[in-house]
Structure formats: structure tokens, C-alpha cells
Amino acid sequence: MNSKVAFFPLARTTFFMQSAEESFKKSSDMLKEIFHHISIPKELLTSTEMLSEFADTLPQQNLIIYQCSTFVGSEFVSELTRRFQCPIVVWSLREPSIDGGRLKLNSLTGAFSAANSIRMQGYHHEFVFGNPEEESVVSKLRQIGSAVEMMKKLRTLTIGIIGSQPPGFGFGELDEAKLAETFGTRLVRTEAASIMNKAASYSNEDIAKSTKELMARTEGYDKFPAENLQKYARLRTAYQAFIKETGAGAVASHCWPDFFTGFGAPVCAVLSMLNDNGIAASCETDIGGVLSMFIGAGFSEEATYLGDPVAVDEKCDSIVYWHCGAGASTLAKNKEGAKLGVHPNRKIGPTMEFGLKSGEVTVLRLGKDKDGFRMFIFKGEALEEPQKFFGTSVTIRPEGGKAAEKVAEFVKDGWEPHFVVAYGDVTEQIKIMCSFLDIKIWEY
Template sequence: MTALNDLDSLRVGYVSFGRATFDMTQAKAMTHSSIEALENENGVWSFVEETITTVSDAEETAKRLNGTIDVLLAQFTTFVDARFIVSMAKELQVPIIVWAIREPNQKPGQRLSLNSLTGANMAGRELHRLGMPFQFLYGSVEDDTFSGRLEAAFRFWSAWRKLRRFKVITLGDAPDGFFFSTPGQKAIDQLGLRIESLDLNEAFQRASEMNDTDVEKEIERVKTSVKGIDKLPKDNITKFAKMITVLKKDLAALNADAVAVRCWPEFFTNFGAAACSTLSALSDSGIMGACEADVLGSLSMDIVHQLTGSASYLGDLVEVNEEKQAITFWHCGAGAFSLANKGTGAVAGQHPNRNVGFTLEFGLKPGLVTILRIGEDLDGNLRALIGRGEMLDVPQRFKGTSGTVRLLDGEKNDDAIKRVTRVIEAGFEPHYALAYGDVVDELARLFKYSGIPVTRF
């Protein structure tokens, strides 16, 4: 499942509000043109085609939509008082996008014909007072940026919805001493996380029983994304293809959102192949795969994936570069193929400590990135670490996959070592999710509505 697929399945209700003392001719025309444009946007739509002009109509509409939508897009074609939005919010109990439109009369001294923004402002005040999750959107469907801003809003509410029904599959237990990989019951209950387990050795057995001819298409597919496949032992590549075929079927059957895998030592000792390439290919397909059975790491990966649409990366924090005021994230050989620096591309390799393939060898591509770690505090409650950074265009730092990030938004006199010191002394987990794009503000809002405190990197 990809982030785009999740947007396609988001159930969106559209309503428009209007008041007869304003210019209802323009208001109704705006409703019509908006519906016409919105029909081309992602989502499963429920359109209320008539502009709602009475509170009783708002109440009846809410009852009709109740249980059929995940988010309400409420367009204020004119000013209306707060009873309209409050009655719908209390009935529907879903997030609301409060949408104000531009005034059509642009010449000085003309009538304020719609006063949409004031209606939206009043609605926002009441939704905030009630503690209802909502978002404000301003503009018209004709605006060049409107479609992109609407998609970003849908990404946000899709991620918010998914956070409350997240399902992760664990393949094997966490390696010895990786206590952070398995969340406590309090954290699980806080979001209602659904965790199901698959037996690692049983997966090995099913993969081993497959015929080589059954996975030829998978091998040909990976050759289009990764260089140097033919330079590795054929057995490494065949076992990758068999394992990802088995896992894809299992994850689809279980309707999984992500997977957390015990990637060592049994993958090497019992199966004879590295898990890194399997996790990498899964992440590129839209199912985020976390190393070392890190459940909350897989959740962190998926959330930034949902918000950015980018495959995400999970890495250890392994180095501080004082000269560049940057930090390096690394892992043994896992990283979605699409994240490789374009100068090298994704290259097939062998595990740096085990000399078994296949793993990935590349430095991460340059660009703005968002950093996220969802973890647990001393009381077992969820918390989040978020940060914004610039992935530098530098050579691959270590064997495996790695990226060097210059941290942004620091306080005065902050440096990279001070920031890393704060994170470590605060007890955050040593796996960090990164994705391309700036969604720091969206994460802050997401966790605010989810009751999860935020620390800035």
C-alpha cells in the first residue's frame, strides 16, 4: 500500500455554507465550480450539491453523512454563524477542513459580498474551543497552488486516521539487548496499535521451498533499480527474490501497514542471505520496513512516508561532523532504492560485517528532509522527536547506506554536538526515520491532536 493509495481511499464529505443576506448567486456558482474541480481530486467523495443555508439543513446533512466519511471539507461560500459548523462537528466526530474563499469584488469601495473568511474564523474559534481536530484552507479551486495544498491536507488527515489504526507485522523478535524495539503495553494501548507476528523460521522454510523459476520476474524487476546485481553470488539474489515474494503475499493478506524484521543473526545463519534488500524493496513499494524488529521505528517511517509521499529511511545516528555542523545516519545496507544519490544510483553489495548479500551500497540523495522518532518516555507513554535538516550532497560515508544531514532550526549558540547530546540524554531510541520534504509543522499538529508531546531535534 502506498501513500497515494491511502489518499485514494480517504472518504471525504463536501458541504458549502451560505447566508441569504449575502450574494447567494456568487455563492452557489462557487459551490458548483468547486464540486466540478474536486471531482478530479484524490479521495472517495460524498458531495452535498446544494448550498446549506439553515442550521436545520446542516443538522440533517450531518446525520446523513454520519459514518460514511473520514474528513469533512466545509466551504464557507459566505459568512454563516458558528451553529452550522458546531452542529455538524458534534454529529460527525471527524476532522474538518475549514475552507474560506476569496472575495470576488476586487475594486475599492465595493460591497463585501461574501465575507467567507470571517465565517471560517468564527468556525475555527469554536472548533478549537471544543477540542475538535480541524485545519484551515484559504483560496479558490482556480488558484495554481490549491490542488497541491488540498492534497497536502488530505495527506495529513490520512496519516492522522492511519495513526489510529496502524497495523505492523513483526517477523521474529527483537535482537538480544534491543529493548527499545518492542514497545510496552501502555504505548500500544495509547494509539490502539495492532501488532501481529509471523514466525521467522517458517518464513525461511516457505521461501526455500519456492522454485527458482517462480521468482525470475522479481529478479528482473530489481535489476532495473539496482546496479551490480550480476556481480553477486546468484544464491544471494535468488533468496532475496523468494523472501520478498513470501513477505509481499503475507503482508497483503494481513492488510499490513508496515513490517518490523529481526534481520540478524538468523537471516545470515539460517537463511543465508541479508534482509537489507528485502526491507529496501518493501519500502520502495510503499510498505515501510524497519530493521531489528523496531515496531515504533516502522511507525515513524510510515508517518513521514504518509505526509511526504517519499519512501522513508531508518538509520542509526553514528557520527557528528563539527565542521559541517552535520550528523550522519547509517545502516548496514537497507535503504529504499529511490533514495540513492543520483550520481551513483543504488548499488548491490554484501553486508559489511557478514559478507553476505545482498545489501545496498549508496549515499542518500541531497535535499530537504524531515526527521522523526516516535518513542516512549520514562512512564511508557508515547512521545515524538522531530527535526528538519538538509541532506548534503557528499560521498557515501560508510559501507552500507548513509546520509549526512545538516540540522536546521537550531537555537542561538546551538551546535550539532549540543543537539545530539540533548537527544541522547533525553533517552530517545537510536533509530531515526527520515523522508524527503518539509513536514515538521504537520508532524507537530498531528501529535498535538494525538496527545503526543513533541521534542525538537
């Protein structure tokens, strides 16, 4: 992890310093294994003067880890909130013994004192309880580090917007000012016509790389007319040029009807290849959707899937998520592979045609509410089920089942009709990030 992290181990010498010193050493060694750029003092900080001297050596940080090695009052954390504008972890150690004798550390009370002060000042924090050798502590700190890394990436993220939302799809638009204020993310826009004009200008030599990429990752390209594949390759090349020109790390793209009527080809397969290559890409110009894809891909370290919740399959107590054919080829079932097809409604290709692989998943969505952003999450399992509809689809059973009841909740709570499927359980990282960013979490 490349974030700048500072460790502040605080103690009062009136407590059992031997235990505090041992914890300081073990904590320092463990933190160095997690964070590549962590600043650690040479000794326990036992006064606000010592804290200030160490803080004077530091630039602004991405994360502060505030360990109550023993009890300390809120004057310590207040000095940190005055100096640094970043998330804080309040870490409490366990008592060395509970045996009717001396209270040796009183670390937990110190954590309460710090957390109360942080909250009353309007800042956000996470709490860690336990000793440095505990796996739960190591895991939580890794999750916090991952969340901080994501926040850092979002602050430098540029989302490329190609065209506008189709009629009736305004849910995909986000307020640029709120986006910049909350995440630091910026938008750069171009028209779909500009992409099509650029695509039409390329020579066959210019698009050869894009053609080879599609052939290497999919099956069935040999059954497509050369004209279709050429149009795909032209669009793929134009999208890559737009990304290079703008520095975009994610793309929210218009798709229907313009690319069908204006260029004679869908952009589904283009978006699939972008997702495969680490550029989150959504269709129907869904900005909230692509930001969710970027977050999910960053935490899961693989491509994510954007889908409509189109059906409840009572036979397997699951929700079917579907889209026309823009799923990342790397998410296809291993046995069947990523096949090419034609758009189910427009009958033009190439699009992706497969069912997604099985496995543990997190379904998420950064949504809009009346007073800002909110985050949807639930854990589930992508089942080894047959492909349910033409296009790309995945069948997901929510943790605990009751799929029909869950869907009723989602609709009643007014969620957007696009959701993101990330493989693996990344719920804790998302919740930590949202806590730091003051985004309301709706967990189902």
C-alpha cells in the first residue's frame, strides 16, 4: 500500500509501561508489513510535547493510526485533528490480565475519549480493538488501508463521459460539484459523434491491434462478417485514443441508439475489452454505475459487471442480473468461455454472449439520494446456473436467500436499476470507505 500513514502510539507513564512497550514493538513490526510508507516514532509518545515533535516531522498524511497504548486524554487526539486532515484509526489494546489486580493499561477508556472528541469535532474514524498479533486486527487494518488507497485513487480519477444518457436514464447522471466535493473525481466529456468520426478515419493498419485483442479473448469471431469486426475495431481504437488523450481511468458511454443508427455497430464488446484491461466502463452513460464499477474492481482486483435486475428465479431463490452484452470476457464461465453474439434487440454484433462465472460476490451501487450519495451493498453467491437470457447474465442468491423479499426492498427503497457485481466479499472495505467519506450505507 502506497498511502502515507503515520502511527501515533500514546501512553502515560503512570500505567504498566512494560506491557505498553511490548505492544509498541509488536505493533510497529506488524504495521510495517502492511503499509509501505508508514512513519513510526522511535519510542512511545508519553506527552503532547512528544506528539507535537513527531508530528512536526510529517507532511500531510492519508491515514493516522492512533493507538491508546495506555489511557490518554482527548488532548492528544485534538492535537492531531488540528494538524492533519485525514481519516483516523482509533486502536485500543486488550488488558494484559483481568485477575482482580491492577488495571495495567486502561487502553479502552482512552479509545472512548479519543472517539468522542473526534466525533464532536465532526471528523470520521474507524475503531480497532485487539492486540497486534491477532489476525482480526491485522485483517481490519488491511481493510482500512485498502479503503484509504481507494479514496486516494478516487481523488485523482478522471471519468470520461461519451455522449449523454438515453431518454429516461437520467438516474445515471451525477452532480459534478458533489462528485468533486465528496470524492475529488472529475469528469471530462465528448460527444458520441466525435468518437464515431474518429473511428471512421482510421486505416486498417491502425485498427489491427484491436482486432487481434478481440480474437485472442473470445470465441466465434470467425462467424462474423468482416465488416462487423472492422467496425468494432475502429470503435475500440477510438475509445483507446480518447482514454489516452484525457487520462480517463473509467468511461461511462452512450450506446443506443446512436452507435447502432450512426455507425452500424454496438459498443458492447468495446466496453467489455476496456473492463478486461482495468478501465471500468459502463453503458447507457451511467456515471454512478461506472464509479461503482471502479470501486468494486479496485477492491476485488478484477473486472466487475454492470447489470439490470431483470428477474427473480424462485427455483434457486436468486436474482438474475442481465445486460445486452458488455460483460468483461474474463468473467465468463470457464467451461464455456466468452462467446460473441449479436445484440438481442438490434440484431447487430459483435456483443458478448455468455453466463458469468460462479463464486462469492458483493453487489453494490453508489446511488443518489435527496441529500447526497448513498451506497447499496449485499453479499451473495453467483450460482453455477445456465445462461438465462441472450446477452450476458449472472444468477445471484443473496446471503440468507429470500430473493423476492430483497427485490421488493430494493424497489421500495428507490434504487437505480443498474447494479454492480464484484467477485469476492469486499463489503467491509466499502463500508469503511463510506464511513470516512460520510456516505450513508444501505446494507441488505
